Amino acid sequence: MDIDDLWDWLRGRAWPFWLAHGIDWQARAFHEHLTLEGARCTAKFRRLRVLTRQIYSFSEAHRHGVPRAGEAVELGIEFLRRRARQPDGGYAWRFGLDGRVLDNRRDLYDHAFVLLALSAATAVLPQAPLRAMALALDDFIEQRMAHAAGGYLESLPPALPRRQNPHMHLLEARLAAAEAFGEPRFLEGATRLLALFRARFLDRGTGTLVEFLDDDLRPLPGAVEPGHHCEWIWLLHWHARLTGGPVPPEAARLAGFVARFGRLPNGALRDGVAPDGAPTSHEARLWPQAERLKSATLLRGAEWPEALAALTPYLRADGLWHERRLADGRLSEEPAPASSLYHLSCGILFARANR
16 A cells, blocks of 8 residues: 555545444444444443544545534534543543543543544634633643653552553644644643653653653663654754744664664564663554554655555455464454544545645
8 A cells, every 4th residue: 555545544534434343332432443344342331531532533534525423523522522531631541331430530642532532623624712721631641640850640549550652642732732722831831741742751862762761750670662653853843834944853862772673573563662772562453553653754765665564454445353463473352442543544544634
């Protein structure tokens, strides 16, 4: 496949398939996954993460003229407002199939995706109510989840270890909110997160990410994920574009680490490596391949055709996908997670727009 083939698959197969089978229209909610045979969902719960990622994906589908995508976005925003948002201004984490709250924690990672969903939904719904929700959410994160040692709590109640990943997605969401709403505070907040990345989330000795940290943001041992490196490369470029500054040199260091240590022999990005580059996994999930498509679009060169070639085998003609390549090279037959549609939508759209 080339990028035009990927785009045709996303717009003509994946988005329509998930609109037809990935939504519980009667319960007005989204399914967690779809089985590869029969397109069924067997989950007994619903997650805030899936809700918000599907709002993002279907907002983009609506933007590109896919029928009923706007209805799906309206359904998702309605669930956010009536079911997920709580009296304190935060959002619950997990729900039953009937919509009742099963777990009322406030998760930073998922709150970042609420902000991304609100920003994306401006393609469908009037901007003013979404802006008010976005500003209130940012207030909640700043007032209730800020950590004295820097950055933000993993959750309320607090949990350890702390991770760079939720902060990375909050950076993404604030960049999207800056573009959607034009409020200076979102770009200012994104810039503070970039400073935290430089101070705490990047190992200057190895040029790799620090994935896990203690309560005082001191690094903890553990594998790092090449897919996260690709996401940071894309975000560093995005922030530079919005601020009018140069692309930070950290982007090249992250790219160098991925090029040296991140790939399996078949060219796919492996799930994990040690900070010294030693492999910790011989499997390759779908989502890092989609994120690599974005960084390869920016880096050009040999990365671009290899990224396309690595992603293509995961995709099925019906609009579903294989979630992982196993260590023996086979593609898994597990259900396709709804949350991966976000990665595919974002990756393919960015690559098509910037090829």
